[in-house]
Amino acid sequence: MKVSPLAPKEFATLQALEGVKMQTVEAGIKYSGRDDVLLMMFDEGTSVAGVFTKSKCASAPVDHCKQILSKGVAKALVVNSGNANAFTGVKGASATRDTAFMAAKAVGCEADEVYLASTGVIGEPLDASKFDGVMQGLAQACESDNWFKAASAIMTTDTYPKLASRTVENSDILINGIAKGSGMIMPDMATMLSFIVTDANISKDVLQALLSQHTETSFNSISVDSDTSTSDTVLLFATGKKGEAITSLDDDRIASFSQALNEVMHDLSMQIVRDGEGASKHVQIDVTGAVSDISAKKIALSIANSPLVKTAIAGEDANWGRVVMAIGKAGEEADRDKIAIWFGDVRVAVSGERDPDYSEEEASLAMKGDEIFLKVDLNLGNGEARVWTCDLTKEYVAINGDYRS
């Protein structure tokens, strides 16, 4: 597997974080010669928040996590790659129960304190007995500095592990995160997983509010190909080792924590886009002047998801006509004759027509390189949004269409 040309030059080094230990192992779920199961163990007092796929065909592990989230206590996290345990009917739910039970026994907790995520093939029953032989050993071998191994074990078609870390300003509070996702996961679908741990002392409700808020502008503002997985899961754990408990969003300490959390989530989500299947360009799309932020985001995602826009970017073509098309099809309020469009710093269209001063040469220059900036001003109101995507290349079609032939 060729590493994405947009991969980071070097990986973030994640320090040990008080209250969490982890280990990985090869359980032979699908892959051979690599670890495919991750166990994280959390100290007593760890709170948790989660955000999940909106799919109506959510996987069994997503169902499990949603069910136990209201309790808000986490003692363990088990993640496997190679099998998504999605669309597996009653067998899937049963495999989930068995896995949670085994992990609970190995770790010494209740099954509703064990969080689960699975990614890989869908429709294939997950054989939970594979975990049976390894769970006890994993629990005994957990260490605090295994972040890189953890990020690697949850990969599927990812071409590199994804890690990010920040220290909260003016404090010793640490936030470590890992993620996986690469557009569509061979051989089935895109699954985006992210697990973030902090040693901050924050109640589950406050955690949930912060996680939901920042998910909207990070993981929910990226798109590789508009397809939604059955398994998308973001979990945020707070081990509570540092400082007095934060139980309200009005707490003075929230601002700096929120800022650092946002940075970790932004960092991880950018790493996912940059590992988009077949991606050769990273694209940032800004929409301003919409009637609302929600409307701006719909228009931005309509542009980000348009096959025509994405293929034009792959071809380094400043094809603003396709951007106009994508604005028009979004179904959101827009006045054709007020729209302005930029590629990089070059305004290519204004007041509903081609910018009279537009230079094709300058616009083409803005399409070179691997970072593309596209901006649309609707000139209607104050709504704005920023989303990120990648281009659509022949490599994407090859990855998703060729592997059985």
Added chain:
Amino acid sequence: MKVSPLAPKEFATLQALEGVKMQTVEAGIKYSGRDDVLLMMFDEGTSVAGVFTKSKCASAPVDHCKQILSKGVAKALVVNSGNANAFTGVKGASATRDTAFMAAKAVGCEADEVYLASTGVIGEPLDASKFDGVMQGLAQACESDNWFKAASAIMTTDTYPKLASRTVENSDILINGIAKGSGMIMPDMATMLSFIVTDANISKDVLQALLSQHTETSFNSISVDSDTSTSDTVLLFATGKKGEAITSLDDDRIASFSQALNEVMHDLSMQIVRDGEGASKHVQIDVTGAVSDISAKKIALSIANSPLVKTAIAGEDANWGRVVMAIGKAGEEADRDKIAIWFGDVRVAVSGERDPDYSEEEASLAMKGDEIFLKVDLNLGNGEARVWTCDLTKEYVAINGDYRS
């Protein structure tokens, strides 16, 4: 340009239809060495109905047609290929007025009896003076048997002209139609145009009702790549030469006319899908058991537009997991554990999991050939829908991404 492998083996031969004449000419709008302007002239008493793009960035000709449609009288139709006259601001509206005026003068009618459509590059001002030199000559040279020339002159990246014809059962009423569309039109976007003429005697309101009804299950049930053009236009003209006037939907003669019209529109819409850019397979998707027909159609289009599903079909991969994903992301009511999925006659999933009797070999066989049938039963209600699409191939990316490089 290589002709689509899904092109019809032979073209329909359209007979002369009383009350309409047409001619084409090379006006040099963009292409050279081929005709790029079509003029149709209608006899006194021709009524008209129209359906247009829902894009908020509709082209100037679409604006024009919408404005004059309530009058419901057509004397002429002018179509040009090579320039869409979209996103061209006040210049675009002015070019439209000038063109309608020139045609009205040549044909001898009012400007609000002249219908217009343009397809091609967007954002490029359309030089209406190009029509000035040719309009008079076109009007004088109109003939009744020029349907093939007409279908050819409106092509852009189409690889073949699209024609269809039916005679209404138990009558001598004829319905002739032409269309163009090929996914995305180089160098800008998908434009789907269709012009249908009948010699039936039908009032504009009845025409409009029939056109809207059948558009929903034909042109609005096909998708090449989910992108919506600024210029999509379907016009239906009735010259009124045959029989007594039909002025009510309750008229006994409606059923057979409606049936023949539906067949013409279905035929033309299938020809558009089969000319989808880079298409190697024609895909029919049936969704049954939804809570409503509207819900069924949304789910069917979610499947049809999924890049993952489309690349899997290109790779002849019976990847039903991706179909589950596309159902789940549609946002419509679905119960994972009730869903059944077929490729051809092979049921691959049932009751929310892999069909225990499913044979990978048989499923793979169903993916061979150039006609693919996909069926989903949601087992919730009586809602159903059928849509058509094509696969997503590297050729699509090449056509839309490579042409400037």
